[in-house]
Amino acid sequence: MAPASALVTPERSEVDPAYTWDLSAIFPSWEAWDTALAELEQRIAAFASLAGTLGSSGARLREALEANDAIGQLSYRVWYYPSLTHDQDQRDNASAARRQRVQLLFAKLEQATSWFNPELLRVPLADIHAWMAADPALAVYRFAVEDLFRKQAHVLDQAGEHLLSLASRLTGAPKDVYEALSTADAQFPAVTLGTGASVDCTYGNYRRVLATSRVAADRRAVFNAHYDVFGARRNTFASIYNGVLHRDWFQARARGYATTLEAALFGNAIPAEVVTTLIAEGRAGVAPFQRYHRLRKRVLGLDSYGPADTYVPLVEHDVQYRYDDVREWIVASTARLGADYQARVREAFDRRWIDVYENKGKRSGAYSAPVYGAHPYMLLNYNDTLDAVFTLAHEMGHSMHTLLAHGSQPFVYAGYTIFVAEVPSTLNEELLLEFMLERAATTGERTMLLQHAIDGIVGTFYNQVVFADYELEAHRLVERDEPVTADGLSALYARTVDAYWGDAIERDERTAWTWARIPHFFQAPYYVYQYATCMASTAALMDAVGSADPGRRDDGVRRYLELLRAGGSDHPMALLKRAGVDLAEPTAIRALVARLDRLVGELESALG
Numbered sequence: 001m002a003p004a005s006a007l008v009t010p011e012r013s014e015v016d017p018a019y020t021w022d023l024s025a026i027f028p029s030w031e032a033w034d035t036a037l038a039e040l041e042q043r044i045a046a047f048a049s050l051a052g053t054l055g056s057s058g059a060r061l062r063e064a065l066e067a068n069d070a071i072g073q074l075s076y077r078v079w080y081y082p083s084l085t086h087d088q089d090q091r092d093n094a095s096a097a098r099r100q101r102v103q104l105l106f107a108k109l110e111q112a113t114s115w116f117n118p119e120l121l122r123v124p125l126a127d128i129h130a131w132m133a134a135d136p137a138l139a140v141y142r143f144a145v146e147d148l149f150r151k152q153a154h155v156l157d158q159a160g161e162h163l164l165s166l167a168s169r170l171t172g173a174p175k176d177v178y179e180a181l182s183t184a185d186a187q188f189p190a191v192t193l194g195t196g197a198s199v200d201c202t203y204g205n206y207r208r209v210l211a212t213s214r215v216a217a218d219r220r221a222v223f224n225a226h227y228d229v230f231g232a233r234r235n236t237f238a239s240i241y242n243g244v245l246h247r248d249w250f251q252a253r254a255r256g257y258a259t260t261l262e263a264a265l266f267g268n269a270i271p272a273e274v275v276t277t278l279i280a281e282g283r284a285g286v287a288p289f290q291r292y293h294r295l296r297k298r299v300l301g302l303d304s305y306g307p308a309d310t311y312v313p314l315v316e317h318d319v320q321y322r323y324d325d326v327r328e329w330i331v332a333s334t335a336r337l338g339a340d341y342q343a344r345v346r347e348a349f350d351r352r353w354i355d356v357y358e359n360k361g362k363r364s365g366a367y368s369a370p371v372y373g374a375h376p377y378m379l380l381n382y383n384d385t386l387d388a389v390f391t392l393a394h395e396m397g398h399s400m401h402t403l404l405a406h407g408s409q410p411f412v413y414a415g416y417t418i419f420v421a422e423v424p425s426t427l428n429e430e431l432l433l434e435f436m437l438e439r440a441a442t443t444g445e446r447t448m449l450l451q452h453a454i455d456g457i458v459g460t461f462y463n464q465v466v467f468a469d470y471e472l473e474a475h476r477l478v479e480r481d482e483p484v485t486a487d488g489l490s491a492l493y494a495r496t497v498d499a500y501w502g503d504a505i506e507r508d509e510r511t512a513w514t515w516a517r518i519p520h521f522f523q524a525p526y527y528v529y530q531y532a533t534c535m536a537s538t539a540a541l542m543d544a545v546g547s548a549d550p551g552r553r554d555d556g557v558r559r560y561l562e563l564l565r566a567g568g569s570d571h572p573m574a575l576l577k578r579a580g581v582d583l584a585e586p587t588a589i590r591a592l593v594a595r596l597d598r599l600v601g602e603l604e605s606a607l608g
């Protein structure tokens with residue numbers, strides 16, 4: 001076995017199969033895949049014959065819903081078999097071609113099923129309810145059908161929808177222009193570091209230098225050069241963002257929403273208070289965040305401490321974590337979720353659900369693939385670092401969520417929304433952190449683990465709340481008919497950052513340009529707040545799951561596993577409420593702030 005620390009990346013054929021995934025649970029062979037692909041084509045063709053029948057009886061409606069499900073179930077396996085094979089070695093043309101065949105078939109599928117929702121929405125809901133009362137197999141679809149009708153509230157008549165569909169060519173323009181200006185046409189200058197080495201100040205190098213360089217002057221030089229690219233074009237970026245804001249406000253008003261926020265949250269039935277509570281509680285909970293940065297300033301021995309200094313490790317601690325050890329820790333760390341959960345984690349390791357190490361041509365990064373009808377598969381590029389250890393725990397959390405949801409729900413509810421998705425992944429990480437902290441042998445290791453956990457909260461919670469706070473206020477500018485200029489956006493961003501950073505991090509003019517360098521603002525407005533709410537939900541659930549009171553703990557574990565098993569069977573807020581988390585209330589966010597307070601306290605005492 002070539003360990004990840006080897007200098008030469010091995011070919012796929014040189015990797016010990018014990019550390020590769022076994023895809024035979026999806027299909028035993030390419031012949032079996034060919035047969036399934038043909039079956040899928042035939043089912044898609046047959047589906048068209050059901051058009052015009054939905055309103056005739058409950059039996060016909062159920063038949064169509066079940067036929068739709070059968071297509072969906074088979075699609076997972078037909079897609080993932082070539083897709084996962086391709087990710088093993090992306091130089092392989094045969095798997096690339098098979099993947100493309102499935103993509104073409106999916107385009108056909110979309111056309112072949114496009115009649116379905118409009119026709120279903122023409123059937124009176126009262127008729128559907130009567131049919132459901134008489135047929136339990138049809139009643140399974142109650143939530144899905146009712147949610148489709150709920151969303152009708154903001155669908156326009158045919159003429160209105162036609163007009164909006166014509167406008168859709170224009171509404172994507174700001175995103176495309178932003179991408180071109182910030183990547184394709186962006187010129188990131190080179191900076192010469194203290195060592196004499198030259199580095200281009202791209203997004204990737206910016207992040208790398210800030211997270212690794214122990215020379216403050218180098219970090220600042222890279223930070224300044226990177227930000228100047230956005231500052232120099234700030235009027236153009238402001239014009240693009242003005243387009244984003246007016247696009248969102250146009251769409252909200254066209255569909256009859258009172259605000260852009262309401263329009264963004266309607267799909268998942270999230271109340272606006274979730275975002276406004278998040279921001280209010282985030283602003284009220286900055287004390288441990290600021291304490292952490294003051295501690296960093298002191299430990300790093302800096303006279304001035306700015307945003308370029310917020311990522312570098314407090315200690316140099318180069319521990320290698322062997323995969324074979326870590327897998328045992330991850331199994332052990334999940335003990336408090338019960339023997340059944342733990343056995344499933346063990347099974348994922350023992351039955352080759354994981355593709356562990358890097359090889360030539362392998363896809364980078366990490367993911368958990370929810371292969372319905374088989375089991376989740378995890379792709380890693382495990383390299384013995386602490387980040388790789390927590391990535392493994394993270395993906396295992398996603399996989400257990402998939403496994404429990406797929407095993408408990410009918411197909412129509414097997415998937416889950418992003419609003420809940422990052423809860424089990426971060427909870428698994430927190431369980432592992434506790435386990436490793438209890439066993440940390442040295443102050444250096446303990447410091448590194450605490451910093452890892454704190455940086456996770458800073459990056460996934462505080463930074464995202466700042467972003468959510470800013471983008472809500474920016475949207476309110478156009479909702480109030482106020483002008484949007486580069487200076488106005490910079491002033492708004494500066495005010496927002498000041499409310500969180502206080503005097504713990506020094507802000508200069510460049511920091512105020514951050515609104516121009518965050519792609520999410522331009523590409524996916526009102527998205528990032530979900531990272532923060534997921535992490536707050538996890539903190540609230542951990543309070544119960546980790547409680548010293550056995551009654552509260554057992555109840556917490558039961559509710560948590562119930563949340564995982566529930567998949568997408570209800571709106572995410574309803575599912576979380578049943579698990580004991582109400583994000584419209586401050587409790588969950590306060591639990592996360594309290595957790596950060598504890599971790600910073602432990603770091604302060606570890607560093608003396």
Ligand SMILES: [Zn+2]
Nearest residue numbers: 394398422425
């Ligand atoms: Zn994740």
